Amino acid sequence: MSPRTKRAIAIDETPQERDKASARILTIVAAIPVGRVTTYGIIARHLLLGPRQVAKVLGGLAAAEAKALPWFRVVAAGGAISSMKVPGVGRRQIARLKAEGVAVTPFHRVEDFRLLLWTPDL
């Protein structure tokens, strides 16, 4: 096959194999401890990517993926629940966070954000 072609997408591969950027992002998301949170920006800087790339990947998670990954532990800078702008999603994220003990203010911000913030190990 010509190396010129866009990487073939084997649909039967695990989603982690889709492409490196996504794989790395999802790997980090999967590593966020229960009851802790991290941000798009932190993940992005850690991988030398743009924060919007991270948002794009999480936003595009297939239902199956969303079920297996703690995507809800990723919030925006300052602990803001940025998924609020997507109908339904913000509500679900808050519910999932609360379910594991992470309090969220009525202003859609993670309570004690600084305390609960988790950073991937180098």
Added chain:
DNA sequence: CTGTTGACGCTCT
């Protein structure tokens, strides 16, 4: 090539 688009981030109103 240009233009648009993000579950972003930071600064300043």
Added chain:
DNA sequence: TAGAGCGCCAACA
């Protein structure tokens, strides 16, 4: 707190 404006960067039409 909410918005606006701008930076950022890959993906896509």
